[in-house]
Amino acid sequence: MQIRGVTIEDTFAEAFGMRAARVVITAVSGRWAREAAMKMTGFATSVIACKCEAAIERELAPAETPDGRPGVAVLLLAMDSEGLAKRLTERIGQTVLTCPTTSCFDGLPQSADRLDAGRALRVFGDGFQISKIIGGARYWRIPVMDGEFLLAESFGLQKRAIGGGNFLILARDAGSALAAAEAAVDAMAGRPDVILPFPGGIVRSGSKVGARAYTGLLASTNDAYCPTIRPLVVSALPEGVNAVLEIVIDGLSADAIAGAMRVGIESACRDGVVAISAGNYGGTLGPYHFRLHDVLWGAEA
Amino acid sequence: VITLTPRGADVTFDAAGVPLHAFAALGEAEIARLQVQSGNRRVALGELLHVRGERTDRILVEGATPAMHGLGTGLRHGELVIEGDTGDRTGAGLAGGSIHVRGHVGHAAGLSMGGGTLLVDGRAGDHFCAAAPGARRGMTGGEAVVRGGTGRGSAVRLRRGLVVVGGPAGPELARDILAGTVVTLGPVDGTPGEASRRGSIVALDTIRIPRTYRYACAFEPVWVRVLLRHLIRRFAVPVRPEALDGPYRRYCGDVGSPGKGELLVQGLA
Numbered sequence: 001m002q003i004r005g006v007t008i009e010d011t012f013a014e015a016f017g018m019r020a021a022r023v024v025i026t027a028v029s030g031r032w033a034r035e036a037a038m039k040m041t042g043f044a045t046s047v048i049a050c051k052c053e054a055a056i057e058r059e060l061a062p063a064e065t066p067d068g069r070p071g072v073a074v075l076l077l078a079m080d081s082e083g084l085a086k087r088l089t090e091r092i093g094q095t096v097l098t099c100p101t102t103s104c105f106d107g108l109p110q111s112a113d114r115l116d117a118g119r120a121l122r123v124f125g126d127g128f129q130i131s132k133i134i135g136g137a138r139y140w141r142i143p144v145m146d147g148e149f150l151l152a153e154s155f156g157l158q159k160r161a162i163g164g165g166n167f168l169i170l171a172r173d174a175g176s177a178l179a180a181a182e183a184a185v186d187a188m189a190g191r192p193d194v195i196l197p198f199p200g201g202i203v204r205s206g207s208k209v210g211a212r213a214y215t216g217l218l219a220s221t222n223d224a225y226c227p228t229i230r231p232l233v234v235s236a237l238p239e240g241v242n243a244v245l246e247i248v249i250d251g252l253s254a255d256a257i258a259g260a261m262r263v264g265i266e267s268a269c270r271d272g273v274v275a276i277s278a279g280n281y282g283g284t285l286g287p288y289h290f291r292l293h294d295v296l297w298g299a300e301a
Numbered sequence: 302v303i304t305l306t307p308r309g310a311d312v313t314f315d316a317a318g319v320p321l322h323a324f325a326a327l328g329e330a331e332i333a334r335l336q337v338q339s340g341n342r343r344v345a346l347g348e349l350l351h352v353r354g355e356r357t358d359r360i361l362v363e364g365a366t367p368a369m370h371g372l373g374t375g376l377r378h379g380e381l382v383i384e385g386d387t388g389d390r391t392g393a394g395l396a397g398g399s400i401h402v403r404g405h406v407g408h409a410a411g412l413s414m415g416g417g418t419l420l421v422d423g424r425a426g427d428h429f430c431a432a433a434p435g436a437r438r439g440m441t442g443g444e445a446v447v448r449g450g451t452g453r454g455s456a457v458r459l460r461r462g463l464v465v466v467g468g469p470a471g472p473e474l475a476r477d478i479l480a481g482t483v484v485t486l487g488p489v490d491g492t493p494g495e496a497s498r499r500g501s502i503v504a505l506d507t508i509r510i511p512r513t514y515r516y517a518c519a520f521e522p523v524w525v526r527v528l529l530r531h532l533i534r535r536f537a538v539p540v541r542p543e544a545l546d547g548p549y550r551r552y553c554g555d556v557g558s559p560g561k562g563e564l565l566v567q568g569l570a
């Protein structure tokens with residue numbers, strides 16, 4: 001399969017199950033909602049070392065938020081529910097609670113499975129916190145120095161979230177790889193139910209499970225795609241490829257990830273790109289396999 | 302839908318012993334045989350009302366009059382719509398489902414309700430959503446909205462839940478409340494929130510600040526924005542823009558109690 005002269009390899013992206021929550025942060029202005037959201041999603045690129053993966057899903061207009069103020073939707077994913085609850089409590093407590101004028105709402109209110117992150121944080125009010133039930137949802141009002149911090153008591157849990165959707169951009173040079181990756185990220189930005197947890201949505205240090213030289217290492221460089229050591233390894237790089245970048249996609253559903261991959265790959269197929277591939281581990285890591293040709297079914301060939 | 306229509310203009314009864322949600326399992330004849338109190342005698346419901354429909358918890362009462370008391374008492378689920386004015390204790394002990402009265406209600410509507418939704422398009426008498434006489438706790442959950450005014454003693458000993466008064470609120474509003482929220486869109490008579498322990502009174506119109514409440518600050522409470530948006534969306538409650546976006550003065554009280562109750566008064570002056 002080819003798109004605008006770029007080969008789409010017949011392979012698949014291997015992804016795994018995660019647990020996810022959506023946090024809606026609002027503030028007096030979009031600036032302060034973004035400030036809180038950026039802090040909350042900092043150091044959350046990979047569960048390998050960050051214990052969770054998180055990013056801004058999209059910005060919300062005042063009409064889309066519970067309090068009618070500008071907002072930002074954040075997705076946060078972890079490997080299990082207990083870990084997700086801990087990360088939510090830590091991150092909301094340290095980054096949203098602390099940020100001027102913010103409030104924090106549940107972005108998955110329909111979910112029957114709940115995480116009591118807000119309940120854990122209420123004690124910051126030292127007995128002066130006030131509970132309110134509005135429209136069936138319980139909130140906590142925590143007195144802070146600029147007024148009150150309003151926080152949802154619980155957050156909906158998506159048990160069938162998916163982490164590790166991905167595709168690789170194989171290009172003739174680093175500049176072309178970055179330009180193609182940026183185009184892909186721009187095309188995927190703001191899509192509902194997905195996030196790109198890495199810096200700017202792009203990964204240069206794709207990894208393989210374990211290591212060749214060091215026992216006990218959880219992950220190490222994906223040597224098959226590293227151009228500088230091409231003669232030293234069993235390289236997966238086609239002739240003429242001198243740089244590779246990866247896009248990693250987490251999401252609330254397989255459909256959401258596939259949709260994002262589709263628009264991302266289509267946008268990445270441009271001058272200087274030789275091929276699009278995907279990271280997998282032979283099917284041993286995760287149960288979700290996004291075959292590139294299936295994902296692109298219907299795409300312009 | 303089960304439709305109940307009075308057989309005459311002078312029909313008088315108390316439906317307190319008739320759980321309307323039970324209609325979901327009853328046929329038309331069974332409903333008509335249910336006994337209600339009418340004056341000093343027990344009579345079959347069918348003698349007083351035409352009954353049409355069966356086996357549903359969606360009920361319409363047509364041509365209601367103030368002589369019909371206790372409609373919707375103890376309702377647990379379903380939807381009750383009452384066309385016209387009703388008597389006392391409408392929706393008393395409401396536990397779930399919804400009651401919509403397209404008219405006025407008498408005294409003690411929503412008395413000690415514990416859940417569900419009570420919406421009154423007209424006015425309410427005394428003791429709207431208050432505690433039963435002698436009870437330590439009043440309303441323990443649910444949402445009650447009266448678009449018009451209320452008489453004396455609304456939301457007395459409120460424990461949990463939301464009470465909204467659209468018109469003028471009578472004296473003794475929210476006396477001795479333990480928690481919960483009261484919103485007033487019209488002027489409030491008397492001294493509200495006396496002996497409040499933790500409850501919230503949100504006043505969008507004139508209200509007298511009791512001497513036992515202390516001024517805290519002026520701020521923009523986000524939870525009120527969320528609450529008012531919910532009321533607009535759910536009940537089409539008319540809220541002025543400045544109430545959504547503007548500041549509120551916060552008073553803490555009642556100092557004779559733990560003092561964790563609050564009065565939030567819209568505006569800076």
